[in-house]
Amino acid sequence: MSADALPRLDRTVLPRLAPELRPAVDPAELRTRVVHFGLGAFHRAHQAVYTEHAAARSGQPWGITAVAPRSAGTVHALRDQDCLYSLTERRPDADRRRVVGAVVGALAMGPDAEAVEALLADPEVTVVTLTVTEKGYHRSPATGGLDTAAEPVAADLSAAPDGPLVTVVGRLAAGLATRMRAGAPPLSVVSCDNMAGNGAALRRVVHDFVRASTWPDRARILDRMAETVAFPATVVDRIVPAASEADRAAADAALGVRDALPVTGEPYRQWVLEDSFAASRPPWELDGALFVPDVAPYQLTKLRLLNGSHSALAYLGAAAGLTTIADTMAADWGERLVRALCAEVAPTLPAGGPDPVAYADDLVVRFRNPAMRHLLRQIGSDGSLKITERWLPALRERRAQGADTPVLELALAAWAHSTRLADAPSDPAAEALASCWEQTRRPTEAVRALLRVLGATDLADDDALVAAVAGRLPALRAGRVEV
Ligand code: CS2
Numbered sequence: 001m002s003a004d005a006l007p008r009l010d011r012t013v014l015p016r017l018a019p020e021l022r023p024a025v026d027p028a029e030l031r032t033r034v035v036h037f038g039l040g041a042f043h044r045a046h047q048a049v050y051t052e053h054a055a056a057r058s059g060q061p062w063g064i065t066a067v068a069p070r071s072a073g074t075v076h077a078l079r080d081q082d083c084l085y086s087l088t089e090r091r092p093d094a095d096r097r098r099v100v101g102a103v104v105g106a107l108a109m110g111p112d113a114e115a116v117e118a119l120l121a122d123p124e125v126t127v128v129t130l131t132v133t134e135k136g137y138h139r140s141p142a143t144g145g146l147d148t149a150a151e152p153v154a155a156d157l158s159a160a161p162d163g164p165l166v167t168v169v170g171r172l173a174a175g176l177a178t179r180m181r182a183g184a185p186p187l188s189v190v191s192c193d194n195m196a197g198n199g200a201a202l203r204r205v206v207h208d209f210v211r212a213s214t215w216p217d218r219a220r221i222l223d224r225m226a227e228t229v230a231f232p233a234t235v236v237d238r239i240v241p242a243a244s245e246a247d248r249a250a251a252d253a254a255l256g257v258r259d260a261l262p263v264t265g266e267p268y269r270q271w272v273l274e275d276s277f278a279a280s281r282p283p284w285e286l287d288g289a290l291f292v293p294d295v296a297p298y299q300l301t302k303l304r305l306l307n308g309s310h311s312a313l314a315y316l317g318a319a320a321g322l323t324t325i326a327d328t329m330a331a332d333w334g335e336r337l338v339r340a341l342c343a344e345v346a347p348t349l350p351a352g353g354p355d356p357v358a359y360a361d362d363l364v365v366r367f368r369n370p371a372m373r374h375l376l377r378q379i380g381s382d383g384s385l386k387i388t389e390r391w392l393p394a395l396r397e398r399r400a401q402g403a404d405t406p407v408l409e410l411a412l413a414a415w416a417h418s419t420r421l422a423d424a425p426s427d428p429a430a431e432a433l434a435s436c437w438e439q440t441r442r443p444t445e446a447v448r449a450l451l452r453v454l455g456a457t458d459l460a461d462d463d464a465l466v467a468a469v470a471g472r473l474p475a476l477r478a479g480r481v482e483v
Pocket residue numbers: 194236237238239240306307310311378379380386
């Protein structure tokens with residue numbers, strides 16, 4: 001049967017699905033107690049799954065209303081399906097698929113501003129989670145605080161009291177202010193983005209927004225926020241490539257219903273959270289989430305080893321003309337690169353996290369998963385924000401210790417090379433990056449300028465580093481990866 005002839009996935013078709021394909025909870029029994037910003041595949045394959053299992057296993061009605069900062073299209077598609085979607089775990093041997101029922105509402109941040117605002121002030125809502133990617137935070141590379149001069153942030157700061165807000169930080173700050181004014185109970189705001197100290201980073205930009213606002217009661221709001229809003233740090237992990245047409249067709253065929261928003265991911269998932277919530281939360285530990293006093297060892301291990309390797313594979317693989325992570329792992333240098341990067345970076349990791357050698361072993365297996373098609377281009381996007389988290393802090397630490405850093409230099413060269421190409425991966429700083437190459441014919445000067453765009457003036461002034469990175473460019477230009 002063609003997909004168009006299939007009935008649409010929604011609550012009415014659930015009873016017709018095989019029991020193992022149905023959600024773990026009856027969505028009709030859930031209420032919105034979590035608001036999530038960022039309606040992407042990652043949230044639907046990660047926090048939504050933990051929340052669904054937490055609700056199912058505790059009998060508590062933890063449902064999620066997900067807010068899309070921009071794409072109203074996804075909101076409509078999700079609403080058309082009563083917020084249901086299928087999740088396919090891509091195992092090397094076979095796929096495992098089922099419908100997830102944790103999401104009970106979908107809102108578009110702009111058009112549905114009033115509803116979003118009301119939920120943020122709702123005493124029943126005690127948790128807000130975010131997956132808005134690094135660029136959603138609008139941090140200044142120089143200070144780490146809110147970049148109040150960035151155009152959308154400045155627009156939000158000068159918006160009329162009931163005017164439209166375009167940044168998630170502005171929307172969240174305004175919603176929290178309403179909650180504080182109403183004297184609503186405490187709540188926790190949980191950043192699930194790939195940044196070191198993500199809780200503190202989010203707290204800072206939200207507080208900065210309130211401080212920079214023209215709200216007459218901003219001082220009181222800040223005081224009350226400091227008392228009643230927690231920003232725990234978290235580490236989220238699951239590889240979730242963007243769904244392809246083939247994924248959609250496979251989901252439709254296996255479910256016997258049409259799902260416009262299927263998600264596919266690897267079987268592995270992990271969530272480590274700082275145990276510092278201000279109010280009640282879903283008992284995610286019932287689904288294996290780990291609550292710890294300090295997430296830093298887990299966070300830095302994941303960022304520097306997993307995400308660090310991912311970015312390195314993305315730019316090196318692209319230079320070699322490859323398309324997916326699995327392609328890079330099939331190349332003779334792929335596994336060597338992952339292991340060498342992990343070994344180079346491991347001395348910078350705090351004690352108390354996973355063993356780096358065992359972690360690297362697991363990464364090789366996860367990256368090799370032949371059932372996954374994770375595009376290098378997807379991982380290579382927004383590099384200017386990603387590599388400052390994933391590579392540069394470790395690079396600085398190793399150089400300060402007087403150690404050689406050949407693998408990070410090679411990775412940086414591959415990134416630099418990518419910024420020069422006509423089809424460079426998308427990046428909010430794309431123009432500034434491209435102009436680094438237009439202003440000079442000398443590769444060392446271009447590399448220096450690129451590092452300055454990243455806000456890494458210290459590294460730009462490191463002549464030995466700059467020369468080493470530039471020295472790797474000719475081989476990469478010729479499509480050779482020499483690990
Ligand atoms: C990836 C991450 O796209 C990327 O930048 O490195 O999305 C990665 O797949 C996840 O962080 C894995 O947990």
